[in-house]
Amino acid sequence: MIENHHTEIEQTTFAGQQPFNQKVEQSASDIERARLQKIEDENKPKKPWFKNKKTILILVAVILGLLFLLLILMPKKEQLPGVVEPTPTPEAQAPNYMIERIRRLQAELKAADPTKTDIIFPPVDMEIELDPAE
Amino acid sequence: MKHKSFIYSLALAVFFGSSILVSPMTIMAHDGHDHGVVLGENDSTPSATLLDSQGTRQTHEAEITKLRQQYLGEVEAYRRSEQNFRVLKQQYLNLKTLKSLEDATAGTKAAMYERTRVLTTYTEIIYFTLLDTGGINLVYKNAQITELENRVDDLRAHLEKISASTSRDDVNQLRDDFALLQPELENTAYRSMSLISMGKLQTIYDQALIILKDLDSQLLEATVSAIKKTELERAFFETQRSLNLVKADIDEVDKYYADQDELFNKGDYSNILADLGTVYSQLSQNLSYLEELLRL
Numbered sequence: 001m002i003e004n005h006h007t008e009i010e011q012t013t014f015a016g017q018q019p020f021n022q023k024v025e026q027s028a029s030d031i032e033r034a035r036l037q038k039i040e041d042e043n044k045p046k047k048p049w050f051k052n053k054k055t056i057l058i059l060v061a062v063i064l065g066l067l068f069l070l071l072i073l074m075p076k077k078e079q080l081p082g083v084v085e086p087t088p089t090p091e092a093q094a095p096n097y098m099i100e101r102i103r104r105l106q107a108e109l110k111a112a113d114p115t116k117t118d119i120i121f122p123p124v125d126m127e128i129e130l131d132p133a134e
Numbered sequence: 135m136k137h138k139s140f141i142y143s144l145a146l147a148v149f150f151g152s153s154i155l156v157s158p159m160t161i162m163a164h165d166g167h168d169h170g171v172v173l174g175e176n177d178s179t180p181s182a183t184l185l186d187s188q189g190t191r192q193t194h195e196a197e198i199t200k201l202r203q204q205y206l207g208e209v210e211a212y213r214r215s216e217q218n219f220r221v222l223k224q225q226y227l228n229l230k231t232l233k234s235l236e237d238a239t240a241g242t243k244a245a246m247y248e249r250t251r252v253l254t255t256y257t258e259i260i261y262f263t264l265l266d267t268g269g270i271n272l273v274y275k276n277a278q279i280t281e282l283e284n285r286v287d288d289l290r291a292h293l294e295k296i297s298a299s300t301s302r303d304d305v306n307q308l309r310d311d312f313a314l315l316q317p318e319l320e321n322t323a324y325r326s327m328s329l330i331s332m333g334k335l336q337t338i339y340d341q342a343l344i345i346l347k348d349l350d351s352q353l354l355e356a357t358v359s360a361i362k363k364t365e366l367e368r369a370f371f372e373t374q375r376s377l378n379l380v381k382a383d384i385d386e387v388d389k390y391y392a393d394q395d396e397l398f399n400k401g402d403y404s405n406i407l408a409d410l411g412t413v414y415s416q417l418s419q420n421l422s423y424l425e426e427l428l429r430l
Contacts (some may be wrong), residue, residue: 098349102425105341109417112334114410119263120331121323122209122256122402124249125216126316129309130242130302131225 194262205255219245235302242305246312247296250426253319254289257282260326269336270329270389278329281322287316293413304326317397324403326389331385331406335413339380340415345424353427362430370428373423380416387413 049055215418220250222241226234261282291317350370358366387409394402 098428101345102421105338106421109338109421112338114331114407114414119327122252122313124212124252128242128245128249130305132236133309134261
C-alpha cells in the first residue's frame with residue numbers, strides 16, 4: 001500500500017513547482033478561451049443601431065430633455081406679447097419720468113454747490129497806488 | 135455591463151435634473167431681461183414737458199460764455215501789468231529819478247486800467263448770471279440788477295478817467311476815486327453772488343416740492359394694499375417734514391441777507407455760503423428720499 005502510494009505521486013517535481021505550472025496552464029487556457037470568444041463575437045452579425053438598447057435609451061433621454069426645455073420656453077414666448085402689447089399709459093410711464101426728473105434735479109443740485117461757485121471775486125489788488133494816500 | 139448601465143442611468147438623471155434646475159433660472163433671467171428692456175425704452179424717452187421748458191427758457195448763456203473768455207484774457211493781462219507796476223514802482227523808490235517816476239506813473243496807470251477792465255467784465259458776468267437765476271425774491275433781484283448796472287457804469291466811467299490821466303496827480307486822484315468805488319463794488323458783487331447761490335438752491339427746493347406733490351397724487355392714488363399705503367404715507371410725511379426743515383433754513387438765510395443794512399462784505403458772503411452749505415446737504419438728502427419714495 002505504501003509503495004503504491006509513492007508511485008502515484010510525481011516525485012521528480014518539488015511541491016512549490018506544482019501549482020506554478022498548473023497556474024500557467026490555467027491562464028494559457030483562459031487566454032485561448034477569450035481569443036476564441038472574441039473571434040466568435042467578431043464573426044457574429046452586428047445588430048443595427050435601432051436594435052441597440054443602449055443607443056435607444058440615450059436617444060429617448062435626449063429627445064425627452066429637449067421636449068421638456070421646449071415646453072418650459074413655449075408659454076414664456078406666448079406671454080411676451082401679452083406683457084408688451086398694452087400701450088404704455090402715462091401712469092405706467094410716470095415712475096420712470098419721475099426718476100428722470102429727480103436725476104436732473106440731483107445734477108442741478110451738484111452744479112449749485114455753494115462751496116464750488118465759479119464766480120469768485122476777482123483776485124486783484126484793490127490798493128494799487130504810486131504814492132500812499134494821505 | 136451592469137456598471138455601464140448604471141452610468142447611463144446616472145447620466146440621464148443628471149440631464150433631467152439639470153433641465154429642471156436650469157429652467158426656472160432661465161425663466162427668471164428672461165423676466166429680468168424683459169423688464170430691463172421695457173424700462174430702458176421708457177427711460178430713453180425724453181420728456182416733452184422738460185424739453186419745452188428748456189427750449190423756451192430765455193437765457194444769456196452766449197453772453198456769459200463770451201464774457202468768461204474775455205475775463206480770462208483780462209485777468210492774464212492784469213497779472214502781467216501788476217507785476218510790471220511793482221517792478222517799476224520799486225525802481226522809482228530806489229532811483230528817485232524823473233525817468234523812473236515817469237515809468238512808475240505809466241505802470242500804475244496800466245495796472246489800474248487792467249484791474250478796472252477785469253472788474254467791469256466780472257460785474258457784467260454777475261449781472262447776466264443774476265438775470266438768468268430763478269428762485270430769487272424779485273425785490274432783492276431787481277434791486278441788485280439796478281445796482282450792478284450802476285457799478286458797470288461807474289467802472290466804465292473810471293476806465294475813461296484812467297485813459298485820460300497823464301500825470302502823477304491824476305494817478306493819485308484815480309487811487310482816491312477807486313477807494314470810493316471799492317466798497318460799493320464789493321457790496322454789490324457779494325450781495326449778487328449770495329442771491330445767485332440762494333436762488334439756485336431755492337429753485338431746487340421748489341422743484342423738489344413739486345415732485346413730492348406729483349408723487350403724492352400719483353402713488354397714493356395707485357391701487358396698493360393697506361399696509362403699503364400706510365408705509366407710503368409715513369414716507370411722504372417724513373419727506374415733507376424734511377423739506378419743511380430745508381425751507382426753514384432757506385428762510386433763515388433769506389432773513390440774514392435782508393438784515394444786512396450796511397455794506398455787504400466778504401465776511402457776510404462767507405456766512406451765507408456756510409448756511410447754504412447746510413441747505414445743500416439737506417436738499418441732497420431730500421432728493422435721495424424722493425428717489426427712495428419712488429421705489430417703494
